[in-house]
Amino acid sequence: MAITLSEKSKTKLLGAHPDLRKVIERAATLSPIDFTILEVVRTVARQKELVAKGASQTMKSRHIPSADGFSHAVDIAPLDGGQVSWAWPMYFKLAPIIKQAAQELGVPIEWGGDWKTFKDGPHWQLPWGAYP
Secondary structure: OOOOOOHHHHHHHOOEOHHHHHHHHHHHHHOOOOEEEEEOOOOHHHHHHHHHHOOOOOOOOOOOOOOOOOEOEEEEEEEEOOEEOOOHHHHHHHHHHHHHHHHHHOOOOEEHHHOOOOOOOOEEEOOOOOOO
């Protein structure tokens, strides 16, 4: 089973670190669940806006491009009937697929849904320790 990422999603992924991009592209080839890329690169102004709204809790976001010029985070949403789903069961079905893709490629990855506090189902990032 595989999905085809939309051109819009592919364009957004261009701002992602190449290792993260490979994971998401591999996940698309494995996934029976259609998904879309919501956000990859963020400006500092956008991050401030999200913190002010309570949608993020940090200004040290992996979405803000680092010295290498790439974002080290991506927000992904499963699609249900072609529409973005915010239902946690959908994220729990999608997460093992993305983790499998990362494992196959030997790329460490963190999911916001695994965080102890401030659970963030759409959020995937390269860990700080491996990608400072």
